[in-house]
Amino acid sequence: MKPDYQSKIGSEAERLELRDRLAGKFRSFLPDESVLVDEEDLRPYECDGLSAYRQLPMICVLPHDIEQVQSVMRICSELEVPVVARGAGTGLSGGALPLNDGVLLSLSRFNQIIEVDEANRTARVQPGVRNLAISEHVSDLGLYYAPDPSSQIACSIGGNVAENSGGVHCLKYGLTVHNILKLEVVTVDGELITIGNDTYDSPGLDLLALMTGSEGMLGVIVEITVKLLPKPEVARVVLAAFDDVQRAGDAVAGIIGAGIIPGGLEMMDNPSIRAAEDFVRAGYPVDAAAILLCELDGTEEEVVDDIERVRGLLQGCGATEVRVAADDDERARFWSGRKGAFPAVGRISPDYYCIDGTIPRRHLGHVLTRISELSDEFGLRVANVFHAGDGNLHPLILYDANIEGELERTEQLGGKILEMCVEVGGTVTGEHGVGIEKINEMCIQFTDGALTQFHAVKAAFDPDGLLNPGKAVPTLARCAEFGAMHVHGGNLPHPELERF
Amino acid sequence: MVASDKAGFADPAIAALASQVVDAAASGTALRIVGGDTKRFYGGTLDGEVVSTAGLTGVISYDPTELVVHVGAGTTLTELQETLRNEGQMLAFEPPHFGAGSTVGGMVAAGVSGPRRPFGGSVRDHVLGAGLINGRGEHLAFGGQVMKNVAGYDVSRLVTGSLGTLGIITDVSFKVLPLPAFEQTLRLDHIDAGEAITLMSGWMSTAAPISALAHTSGSLYVRLSGARKAVQASAKTLGGDVVDDGDVFWTQLRDHTLDDLGGDDVLWRVCVSPATPALDFGDAARCTIDWGGAQRWVTGYQGDIESVRALASGAGGHATLFRGASDRSTVFAPLAPAVLKIQSRLKAAFDPKGIFNPGRLYADF
Ligand SMILES: Cc1cc2nc3c(=O)[nH]c(=O)nc-3n(C[C@H](O)[C@H](O)[C@H](O)COP(=O)(O)OP(=O)(O)OC[C@H]3O[C@@H](n4cnc5c(N)ncnc54)[C@H](O)[C@@H]3O)c2cc1C
Numbered sequence: 001m002k003p004d005y006q007s008k009i010g011s012e013a014e015r016l017e018l019r020d021r022l023a024g025k026f027r028s029f030l031p032d033e034s035v036l037v038d039e040e041d042l043r044p045y046e047c048d049g050l051s052a053y054r055q056l057p058m059i060c061v062l063p064h065d066i067e068q069v070q071s072v073m074r075i076c077s078e079l080e081v082p083v084v085a086r087g088a089g090t091g092l093s094g095g096a097l098p099l100n101d102g103v104l105l106s107l108s109r110f111n112q113i114i115e116v117d118e119a120n121r122t123a124r125v126q127p128g129v130r131n132l133a134i135s136e137h138v139s140d141l142g143l144y145y146a147p148d149p150s151s152q153i154a155c156s157i158g159g160n161v162a163e164n165s166g167g168v169h170c171l172k173y174g175l176t177v178h179n180i181l182k183l184e185v186v187t188v189d190g191e192l193i194t195i196g197n198d199t200y201d202s203p204g205l206d207l208l209a210l211m212t213g214s215e216g217m218l219g220v221i222v223e224i225t226v227k228l229l230p231k232p233e234v235a236r237v238v239l240a241a242f243d244d245v246q247r248a249g250d251a252v253a254g255i256i257g258a259g260i261i262p263g264g265l266e267m268m269d270n271p272s273i274r275a276a277e278d279f280v281r282a283g284y285p286v287d288a289a290a291i292l293l294c295e296l297d298g299t300e301e302e303v304v305d306d307i308e309r310v311r312g313l314l315q316g317c318g319a320t321e322v323r324v325a326a327d328d329d330e331r332a333r334f335w336s337g338r339k340g341a342f343p344a345v346g347r348i349s350p351d352y353y354c355i356d357g358t359i360p361r362r363h364l365g366h367v368l369t370r371i372s373e374l375s376d377e378f379g380l381r382v383a384n385v386f387h388a389g390d391g392n393l394h395p396l397i398l399y400d401a402n403i404e405g406e407l408e409r410t411e412q413l414g415g416k417i418l419e420m421c422v423e424v425g426g427t428v429t430g431e432h433g434v435g436i437e438k439i440n441e442m443c444i445q446f447t448d449g450a451l452t453q454f455h456a457v458k459a460a461f462d463p464d465g466l467l468n469p470g471k472a473v474p475t476l477a478r479c480a481e482f483g484a485m486h487v488h489g490g491n492l493p494h495p496e497l498e499r500f
Numbered sequence: 501m502v503a504s505d506k507a508g509f510a511d512p513a514i515a516a517l518a519s520q521v522v523d524a525a526a527s528g529t530a531l532r533i534v535g536g537d538t539k540r541f542y543g544g545t546l547d548g549e550v551v552s553t554a555g556l557t558g559v560i561s562y563d564p565t566e567l568v569v570h571v572g573a574g575t576t577l578t579e580l581q582e583t584l585r586n587e588g589q590m591l592a593f594e595p596p597h598f599g600a601g602s603t604v605g606g607m608v609a610a611g612v613s614g615p616r617r618p619f620g621g622s623v624r625d626h627v628l629g630a631g632l633i634n635g636r637g638e639h640l641a642f643g644g645q646v647m648k649n650v651a652g653y654d655v656s657r658l659v660t661g662s663l664g665t666l667g668i669i670t671d672v673s674f675k676v677l678p679l680p681a682f683e684q685t686l687r688l689d690h691i692d693a694g695e696a697i698t699l700m701s702g703w704m705s706t707a708a709p710i711s712a713l714a715h716t717s718g719s720l721y722v723r724l725s726g727a728r729k730a731v732q733a734s735a736k737t738l739g740g741d742v743v744d745d746g747d748v749f750w751t752q753l754r755d756h757t758l759d760d761l762g763g764d765d766v767l768w769r770v771c772v773s774p775a776t777p778a779l780d781f782g783d784a785a786r787c788t789i790d791w792g793g794a795q796r797w798v799t800g801y802q803g804d805i806e807s808v809r810a811l812a813s814g815a816g817g818h819a820t821l822f823r824g825a826s827d828r829s830t831v832f833a834p835l836a837p838a839v840l841k842i843q844s845r846l847k848a849a850f851d852p853k854g855i856f857n858p859g860r861l862y863a864d865f
Contacts, residue, residue, distance in 0.1 A: 119701055119775035142705070164650045175648065177657070178625050191838045198773040198816025199794050200617060201661070203832040204861065205843050209624055209657035213650045233707045253565035259588055259678035299707055302730035358646040360566050390647035391566075430648035438651070445651055449638040456849035457653050461842060473652065 001053065001094070001411075001436045003470025004478055008080070009101045018081070019058050022103065025075050026061055029068060034109075036060040045104050048089045048096040049151075050437055052353070052407055057084070057098030064109035066184070066192060066222050073220065074190035076103055082466050083188075085216040087128060087159030090151045092354055093435025095163065095215045095471060105220060107158050113137050114223070120198065121228040122181060127158025127221050131165075134226060143228040146173035149431070150339050158221045164213030166431040168264040168338065169295075171389035173229065175431070177212040184223035185211065188462045198225065210457070215433050216468040218461040232297035235263060237331045238310055240319040241288035245269060246365035248290035251317035252388045253361060255294065258313055260306055264295035265389030266338050269368070272345065272383040272396070273337075279344035282337030283330075285321060292319075292388065293338055295331075341385045342396065349381070349398035351407075355414045357421030358430035361391045370420055371395055378413045380406075392430035393421070419444055434472045442472075443479035451476060513555035514639050517668055520551055522637035525853045533664040533857055535574060536601030539610050543663045545828050545859035553605045556670055559583055561645065568628060568645050570673040573605025580604055584676055592620035592677040594712075596754045605669045611661025614754040615712035615723070618704070618774070618791045620677070623660055630656035631670035635851030645673045658846075664857040665865060666850040680711065680725035684735055685746025688720040693778035693789060696720045700792045701775040708734045713792040714753055716760055721749060753790060756823070760786050761797055767823040768798040768808060772815035779811055797822075809833055829863045840864060 009015045019037060026035045036042055037059050046054045058081075063069050076083050082102035089096055098104045110126035113134065117123070118141055123134060131152040135144040148167035149155055155165070161183065166175045173179070182196035196208040211218055242248040248267055255262065268276065269290050277284045284291060292314070296306040307324060314322050325331040337344070345352050359367055368384065375382040381398040395417055399410040418428040418441045428434070428441040442451070454473040458465070474482075524531050530548030540546060556572040559580070564587040571580055577597055584590055594614030595607045608630070613622040629643030632655070643649055643656035656673075659666050691699070696715035703710060709726035722738055723746060724731040735742070743749060752758045761767065770779070774793035781787060781798050788797040794817075801808060805821075812819035818833040825831050835843060840862070847854070847865040854865065 117773070117775075118705075120773045121705060122773075164654070166648055171647070174621065174625065177654070178621060187838065187842075193836065193838045193842070195839070197818065199771040199818070200791065201611075201622065201771065203818050203820065204835050204839070205666075205846060206611075206624055206658055206661050207839070207842065209654050209660075210846075213654055230705050230707050256567060256678075257565040259681065261677065298726070299709060299730045299733065301733050302709065302727045305727045305729060358648045360563070360568070360646060362563065362566065387648070392648045425644070426646050427644055427649040427651045429651050430646070431650055433650055434652075442651060447640065450640045450642065450652065453634065453638075453640055453655070453850070454652050457655070457846065460845035460849045 001439060003097070003099070003436050004439065004475045005082070005099065005470030007101045015058065015101055018079070018101070022059055022075065022079070022081065026072065029071055030061060030063060034062040034064070045086065045089070045098060045106065048086070048091040048094060050092050050094045050435070052401070053094045053097050053436065055098050055100060057104035058101050060104040060106060062106045062109050066186065069105070069186045069220055069222055070190040070192060072103065072105060073186050073188060076466060077189045080464060080466065082469050084468050085162070085220050087156030087162070088130070088154050090155040091159060091163060091435065092356065092432040093429070093437040095433050095435035095468070097436055099469070107156065110158070110222065116141070121230070122198065122225050123228055124223060124225050125157055126223060128156050131155050131157055131160055138228055142231050144231050145226050146179050146229050147176050150342065157224055157226065161212055161221050161224055162214065162216050163431065163433045166387065166392065168266055168387065170387070171265060172261050172263050177209055179227045180208065180212065180224055181227055182225035183208065183211055183221055185219040186222055187219050188464070188467050196225070213433070215435065215472045217458055217472055218467065232263070233299050234303045235295055235297035235331065236303055236307055237293055237295040237325045237334050238307065238314065239323045239325070239334050240292045240294070240314040241285040241321040242290045242292070242318065243288065243320050245290045245368050247318045248292055249361065249364035249388070251292060251314055251319065254313050254317050255310060256389070258309065260310060262294045262310070262389060263297040264293065266293045267291070267386040267388040268338065268341065269384040271381065272341050272385050275344040275348050275383060276337035276341050279347055280336045280340050282333050284337055288320065293334055338385070345383050345396045345398065350400040350402065353397040353399060353410050353414060354432070355395045355397065355417050356392070356429050356432040357418050357426055358390070358392045359421050359424050359426035361388070363424040367393065367420060367424060371417055374413055374416055378409055380410060380413055387430070391426065415441060436471055439471070439474045439478070440482045442474050443482050448476055448479070451479065514633070514670060516555070517551060517670070518633050518637040518639055521633055521635065521668065521855070524549070524855045525635055525637065528853060529855065530858050531855050533609070533668050535603030535606035536576065536599060538597065538599030538602045539606055541823050542610060543828070543860045544831055544863065547858050548855070551668065553603060553668065553670070556605070560671060564589055567647070567676050568673060569676050570629070570645055570671065571604050572671050573603060573669045575604045577602045577604060577607055585679065588679050589676045590679050591626065591674060593617055593623050593626055594620070594754060595623060596756070598755055604672055608660050608669055608672050609662060609664045615714060615750050615790055618794060619711045624657045626675045627656050627660050627672060628675055629673040630659055632659055632666065633668040633670060635667065635853055635855055639670065643673065647675055663860045665847055665861045667856060682728040682731050683711070683723060683725045683746065684731050685743040685749060686722045686724070686735055686738060686740035687743050688740035690718060691715070691720045692718065693787065696789065697775065697777060697793045703738065704774065704792050708738065712750055714788065714790045716753070716758060716788040723750060753788070758788065760788050760799060763799070765799040765824060766801065766821065768801055769820040769822040770796040770798055770808065770812045770817065771819070772796065772812060772817040776815040779815065781808065805830065829859070832862065835862070
């Protein structure tokens with residue numbers, strides 16, 4: 001997959017000349033070690049968490065204050081050089097993939113927690129701060145930051161905002177968009193704007209919601225005010241095993257139908273259970289077709305009540321085994337398998353590819369059956385982990401990049417899975433973003449009209465298309481090309497465009 | 501349902517609205533989008549030929565175990581809430597009605613949330629998807645009917661609170677939540693605003709199952725929601741007297757029918773960071789505090805607009821002339837020039853001819 005982006009640079013000589021000119025300008029306000037141009041220095045920035053795609057940037061800058069970011073943006077705007085922002089580079093959709101003729105703007109030096117407002121339960125943080133560092137920092141105050149992506153020890157809060165990241169607790173506590181109050185953003189022409197404020201809403205159009213999940217396409221986030229929540233008095237987790245995946249899915253519907261909103265509700269299928277058990281010894285039943293992890297949190301009285309109800313519901317839904325973690329240690333162990341599922345799968349296969357669709361939960365049985373059929377068809381193993389409470393599915397396709405053609409087949413299989421998610425009324429990305437990875441599948445989910453509207457939204461912030469160009473929203477030309485090979489809903493999409 | 505251009509109800513109603521939009525754009529006629537018209541008092545100037553969402557009624561899909569409902573914009577709030585209540589569910593943002601005919605589209609366009617907001621989230625927090633007829637007369641679908649969805653820009657949340665300036669909202673999908681098993685309202689009397697703010701702020705830093713906190717006329721009101729035992733245990737720690745008809749109080753606060761909020765007085769909505777100490781709005785002013793301190797409703801304010809705006813922004817927030825303004829061109833706090841520029845461009849991106857509700861949000865668009 002290539003970004004939908006046409007370089008304006010004619011020759012390599014021209015590119016190097018531009019690079020040196022830029023480097024000269026950047027070095028007038030940045031120390032030498034913050035302006036990288038040599039290949040060996042640029043290597044660490046050639047990809048994000050989707051390492052199948054790699055591209056060295058022309059130049060990488062590491063500013064450490066807001067004025068410097070403004071200067072970088074002013075210079076790039078003036079010279080019409082594209083800019084890709086980067087947080088920790090853990091993104092899984094190639095959102096931070098650099099451009100050969102572009103600047104990679106790393107926010108990694110913005111790593112300070114500026115201020116904690118205990119009375120209002122908020123924290124002002126720089127974008128490069130790691131997600132988990134926030135909760136650790138305020139833990140003594142009995143507070144925490146709720147969204148907890150599995151990558152939370154590494155990913156940056158700026159990246160979280162740019163992707164609207166979720167985690168295992170977002171059914172109850174929401175996504176990033178529900179847990180931030182205010183952003184400081186540097187626009188494409190270097191202006192600093194404030195979006196949102198210290199209260200619960202702000203006048204005018206809701207730019208805070210629009211910026212969240214905008215994948216670095218609308219502005220560079222240089223400061224974030226996050227909401228902090230009081231830690232629940234108690235949290236307990238129940239593990240239930242099932243000999244049938246559909247039954248596990250029905251149990252999820254049963255719990256929610258009974259009016260219980262668990263703090264976390266996760267499912268793993270047998271291949272994931274085995275991989276995780278081998279990796280962390282979480283004590284999972286390795287013969288189960290699926291397990292559910294259901295965390296209940298709140299006051300002591302509430303949790304005691306809910307645990308009993310959930311236990312009954314799970315047994316009623318045909319669980320073969322129901323275990324309640326005896327203490328916090330066991331609770332942590334139950335979770336360790338789930339949180340370590342990706343690296344665990346990484347151990348049993350040379351490479352794995354993480355898919356990120358969301359479906360209405362009632363289609364879970366059908367979708368998992370189809371995935372297993374597709375897995376046979378393509379000759380590629382698939383392990384499934386599932387944010388079951390909110391329908392966000394992560395099939396992990398196991399492959400070997402060293403085998404000729406296997407990555408391509410993996411991508412095709414991934415594409416098929418995402419198309420199926422759209423078919424059953426879901427979406428091609430629940431939390432990892434479109435990036436370059438799912439840019440084709442966007443053509444399936446959205447009509448030309450909606451895509452055109454997205455481009456118009458981007459142009460309102462970035463008229464010349466310099467911020468992360470070619471990602472997140474496909475051009476209609478790409479969709480026409482892609483559509484020529486795909487027919488959906490019985491109609492050829494984009495009938496008004498010429499076919500190739 | 502998939503994000504497609506079909507919103508799921510009889511297309512003729514959509515087609516008729518779309519062609520009305522195309523004509524209006526061609527002739528440069530302003531359109532005033534109307535649901536139940538219960539919020540005509542709210543926002544900037546009213547201008548244009550009326551277009552009604554009355555043809556877009558009904559629940560399109562609802563599966564309680566998915567926690568998602570998809571409804572036509574012209575559906576009344578009352579009907580939607582009854583549908584949900586029958587399944588033991590609710591809109592967790594407790595939207596005000598401000599009148600019997602209040603519609604789903606109007607509620608989303610206004611983006612006003614009720615007392616549960618700090619604890620349950622806002623209207624926009626629960627919007628999952630929306631259909632929109634833009635200024636080119638195109639009917640587009642954004643978001644969807646699933647809880648987690650980051651494909652494309654979050655346009656359905658952008659139109660929430662846009663007061664109809666970006667297009668005609670045709671249908672909306674919401675995340676819904678179970679009704680609490682048990683609720684109880686407590687009242688603590690003889691407490692002034694300053695003490696109330698301190699108490700509320702302290703309670704909000706605990707894990708107590710609080711779902712609303714307000715202070716009016718010297719009394720502090722607390723609503724607890726959740727498992728019966730949990731509510732009763734918390735009630736003991738918080739103190740105060742149990743209010744028998746607690747629901748009545750919260751509904752009056754929500755819909756501004758409390759004595760201190762109703763009437764024809766000018767009503768200011770002053771939003772600040774919640775722990776902000778009591779603010780001085782002058783001797784004649786009366787202030788009702790909601791949202792645990794974050795939303796302060798002020799009547800009888802005699803000072804000038806600039807002073808109340810400065811008071812609000814000094815406390816991290818903003819002030820809105822919510823009701824009764826004689827001049828409706830400046831009801832919302834002015835935007836910084838760079839932000840106004842982006843908002844104006846966004847408006848043009850959806851509505852190039854500027855036909856939808858001109859002046860309802862800002863005089864500039
Ligand atoms: C093992 C593993 C587990 C994961 N688990 C989860 C999970 O449970 N839930 C989940 O949601 N995600 C998960 N992710 C994905 C990833 O961690 C998140 O998307 C994360 O938010 C990315 O943050 P980052 O700092 O690494 O961003 P990057 O990868 O550096 O960038 C991501 C995107 O954001 C943009 N960006 C970054 N910073 C800024 C900024 N300051 N201003 C503007 N744009 C910016 C970039 O241009 C890019 O488009 C996982 C990833 C891995 C590797």
